[in-house]
Amino acid sequence: MTDEIREIISSHGRLPIDVDTLTPDADLYQAGLSSHASVNVMLALEDHFDIEFPDHMLTSSAFESIAAIEAAVSTLRAGATSS
Amino acid sequence: MSVSVERTQDFLDTVCRIADEVAAPSAEEVDREARFPAETIDALRSAGALSAPVPTELGGAGVPLPALAAACFQLGRRCGSSAMVFAMHQIQLVTIVRHLDGAPWYEEYLRRVAEQQRLIASATSEVGTGGDMSRSIAAVTPAADGGLSFEKQAPTVSYGAHADDLFVTLRRAPEAEESDQVVAMVDQAHTQLEQTSTWDPLGMRGTCSPGFIVRATLTGEQILPAPFPKVMAESMVPLSHILWSQLWLGIATDAFDRARAFVRAQAKQRPGQTPPAAARLSQVMSELSLLRAEVSSALSEFEELSEEPGRERLGTMAAALRFNNLKIAASEQAPRVCQGALGVCGIVGFKNDTPYSVGRHLRDTMSACLMIANERIHQTNASLLLIAKDV
Numbered sequence: 069m070t071d072e073i074r075e076i077i078s079s080h081g082r083l084p085i086d087v088d089t090l091t092p093d094a095d096l097y098q099a100g101l102s103s104h105a106s107v108n109v110m111l112a113l114e115d116h117f118d119i120e121f122p123d124h125m126l127t128s129s130a131f132e133s134i135a136a137i138e139a140a141v142s143t144l145r146a147g148a149t150s151s
Numbered sequence: 152m153s154v155s156v157e158r159t160q161d162f163l164d165t166v167c168r169i170a171d172e173v174a175a176p177s178a179e180e181v182d183r184e185a186r187f188p189a190e191t192i193d194a195l196r197s198a199g200a201l202s203a204p205v206p207t208e209l210g211g212a213g214v215p216l217p218a219l220a221a222a223c224f225q226l227g228r229r230c231g232s233s234a235m236v237f238a239m240h241q242i243q244l245v246t247i248v249r250h251l252d253g254a255p256w257y258e259e260y261l262r263r264v265a266e267q268q269r270l271i272a273s274a275t276s277e278v279g280t281g282g283d284m285s286r287s288i289a290a291v292t293p294a295a296d297g298g299l300s301f302e303k304q305a306p307t308v309s310y311g312a313h314a315d316d317l318f319v320t321l322r323r324a325p326e327a328e329e330s331d332q333v334v335a336m337v338d339q340a341h342t343q344l345e346q347t348s349t350w351d352p353l354g355m356r357g358t359c360s361p362g363f364i365v366r367a368t369l370t371g372e373q374i375l376p377a378p379f380p381k382v383m384a385e386s387m388v389p390l391s392h393i394l395w396s397q398l399w400l401g402i403a404t405d406a407f408d409r410a411r412a413f414v415r416a417q418a419k420q421r422p423g424q425t426p427p428a429a430a431r432l433s434q435v436m437s438e439l440s441l442l443r444a445e446v447s448s449a450l451s452e453f454e455e456l457s458e459e460p461g462r463e464r465l466g467t468m469a470a471a472l473r474f475n476n477l478k479i480a481a482s483e484q485a486p487r488v489c490q491g492a493l494g495v496c497g498i499v500g501f502k503n504d505t506p507y508s509v510g511r512h513l514r515d516t517m518s519a520c521l522m523i524a525n526e527r528i529h530q531t532n533a534s535l536l537l538i539a540k541d542v
């Protein structure tokens with residue numbers, strides 16, 4: 069899943085640096101993710117993983133790193149499977 | 152009555168008295184001459200009102216936000232510029248109090264604000280960012296002497312030349328991205344302000360907000376340690392919209408009060424007949440009540456969200472949209488009320504030297520849609536609406 073998330077950030081995050089140079093815990097906002105680009109990343113994640121982020125998860129901290137995004141996506145997918 | 156309730160009531164009584172006795176008599180001159188409302192700010196300073204929200208253990212009065220909001224409203228009724236200076240100062244101060252997290256330099260700073268009644272201005276906008284507060288160009292830069300420095304081109308710094316300290320948004324470091332921001336407090340003794348433009352605007356003339364190049368030196372401790380996106384989302388942005396809209400409501404309320412006084416004077420001249428302008432006044436009242444409802448409900452919601460542990464919901468997009476909507480609605484509605492009041496008063500409202508003059512009110516509230524331009528906020532909202540669900 070990490071690779072897919074990296075791919076999405078690379079295509080939609082408009083980062084000034086190569087996503088592959090980021091560690092899982094690196095702060096994406098410090099890496100140059102703008103608030104506008106972060107919305108596009110979220111949209112692409114929803115589309116790709118066929119999930120919907122509920123409003124309480126739509127915070128900047130939920131998307132601050134690749135690891136945080138992975139955790140959020142995993143939570144939602146687990147919820148989808150169990151229901 | 153508990154001690155804290157009493158302190159809050161004292162604070163409000165004092166601000167109301169200063170609004171009536173100091174701000175009101177000088178409002179016309181402040182507006183005409185586009186000069187800083189020094190007498191009002193001095194009176195607030197002497198009364199200790201500048202440190203009202205500082206916690207009592209740090210020497211302040213621990214006045215809660217609703218009382219500060221009421222103070223902005225009361226000052227707004229008497230002098231829009233004085234109210235704006237007071238509001239902007241309190242926005243910075245409350246932001247620090249909310250994100251103190253035990254930072255020693257900032258605790259000591261709050262003590263100094265309480266002792267010395269220091270006035271804080273802010274330099275958040277920047278030439279070259281197109282009004283986007285979530286980007287900075289000027290960077291915290293290591294200086295030759297081992298300290299830090301920056302140079303920032305600010306298109307407007309309200310009362311910059313009259314403040315003791317400046318709260319400035321910056322890039323974290325010279326190599327940092329534009330979105331990687333911090334906010335730092337610098338004092339005038341270590342700051343050089345080079346004025347780059349004049350100040351002869353349509354309204355809010357007493358805020359004295361020309362452009363400056365700000366050059367300052369600082370130490371690392373003067374950078375607020377709390378994460379910048381949290382500081383913005385949970386405090387600085389919503390607090391700005393809340394306190395600004397309170398004073399816009401104050402200005403609009405005074406315009407309405409003047410229109411009502413005009414209609415009453417007419418009614419007294421012709422007893423037994425309802426003056427033709429009375430129906431128009433009723434329309435203005437309904438516009439004013441819409442404004443009041445939006446402004447007060449936003450304050451209650453913010454209080455509710457602030458009391459939650461971790462303030463998680465204040466960080467959501469739904470909350471960002473909520474307080475952006477307050478800004479847009481209040482900034483459009485306040486001049487509408489003032490224009491309605493002008494319609495009621497007619498020529499005596501249009502003239503600048505009658506008891507029913509509302510020209511200043513109209514001009515002051517017309518600045519509202521420009522302070523963080525509504526167009527920019529609509530763009531942000533449009534983007535957030537692509538992903539936010541329950542708004």
